[in-house]
Amino acid sequence: MSELELTMPEEEARPMPQLGRQAFEARALKSGLLTGLTWLAALIAAVPLFSVIYLLLIRGGTRLFSSDFVEIITGLPPAGFEPGGGIGPAIVGTLAMVGIGAVLSIPIGILAAIYLGVLEPRSKVANTSRFLAKVLTGFPSIMAGVFVYAVMVITWGYSAWAGGVALAVLMLRTVVLAAEEAMSQVPQRMKDAAYGMGCTRTQVIWKVVLPTGLPGILTGVLLAVAGAAGESAPLLFTALFSNYFISGLSEPTASLSILIFNFSGMPFPNQIELAWTASLVLVLLVLVFNILARLVGQPKV
């Protein structure tokens, strides 16, 4: 007993616990300060997006949300001092080229992702192509344009096809990486269950892995589409520009981003106003795809 008493702290020596809030203690002050800083940083990060949208609504919105709406959306771009006009060819051209890009990149991207995420995730080919896809994410978009210029435009001339291929090159990386991520997150026990039911490997992929990973895959696809819709550099060398609606896919094609670039440099107020309007349309387009990506990507269950 005597030994025990020696090691026990004296009852009187233990201070009363202080549980009250101490706002001006050093640690509390530091914590408050840092919380405030992160809050401020978050605010600063949001400022550019909101100020851009605000400016676009002010400068481009007056023309877009007025009685001219139909003319803006469907009309041809005006000549020099001509009033009115619209950005119809550019909207159609952007949609057509993003469509071509999607049709080319989505199947290839998803098939590649099946190989990377499900079939042979550890093989040399998989590691190499995964690495290359990641390198591609830092690839300057204008290089995609130059590449397609060298491969297609020199032989066949400027066309919507060439623009679509350049966009596909840029979309591919997003689709591959997002789809691979989505499919590799399908739990092994779900795949085991399918094998246990007597599924072949193909059936496991078609009936279990793809449907289960679908929200993630769609998110990647929509983000790729949104990114491609806003690209301008790859289209400079490939689709060029046109003032008219396209009649086929093998002629120079208008796009919203190039229209903005061309018109904003002109000395005519009408064209500059149209450039603002086109910017607003483009941002709304990209925003819609981004929001869709958010909605479909929400995990079920």
Next chain:
Amino acid sequence: MNASAAAAFVAEPYQTAGDVVIDCNVDKIFYGDFLAVRDSKVPIEKKKITGFIGPSGCGKSTVLRSLNRMNDLIPVFRFEGSVIYHGQDVYAKKVDPVVVRRYIGMVFQQPNPFSMSIYDNVAFGLKLNRYKGNVEEKVQKALERAALWKEVKDKLKNSGLSLSGGQQQRLCIARAIATDPDVLLMDEPCSALDPIATRQVEELMLELKQRYTVALVTHNMQQATRVADTTAFFSVDISAGGRTGYLVEMGPTRQIFQEPREKLTKDYISGQFS
């Protein structure tokens, strides 16, 4: 230990009374160079529950998963011996493991429903086998047999993952029996469940053996005494440097638990580990 001097222990073969559906003769099972299981003869009798018990690492799950070639999914797996199912060796060259698994179904340790509706989960195997008859009727029957129909009949469209753990496991059992497999392998089906859900699944197993042959791996010895007709006790041999599992004794459950022949069995079931 002088393992080299003494010949390795091999269990006496169990003489079955009834029909044998799967006659499993393991000589050696390897994972790469690692000898996981050796010399185990485990006959699975028709319309009975055969329980596999033993300490962790004794190879009971490995043997179970060898019966429908689930282990083939592990690239380094190698099986020596034979698994005779209705007179055919499951490991014969011409046999397609995918087809084997349609006859010998499986229920896993973790409930693993697909992320689709309850109905689609149960109908999955029927669609896979291109079942021509009335799918709805089959789904209902499977859910009834799995004692889940009453709980889910009004929410068949809900996701299978929205159910509780015990319900999910019964859904997995319904999914496995919807295609009327011949044999059902259950790999510790209750280890992730609470006692109430465990009891429901055990009652279900006793129902299932009216129609199906069941092989059950369990960590829970009480579970083996409650449901298994025949019990196979595996142990693990650490004398040879590795950790090789082998069959120690197999017999009617009552005999294994009340008058085991081997000392190892007796020690294990009475909780005395050597």
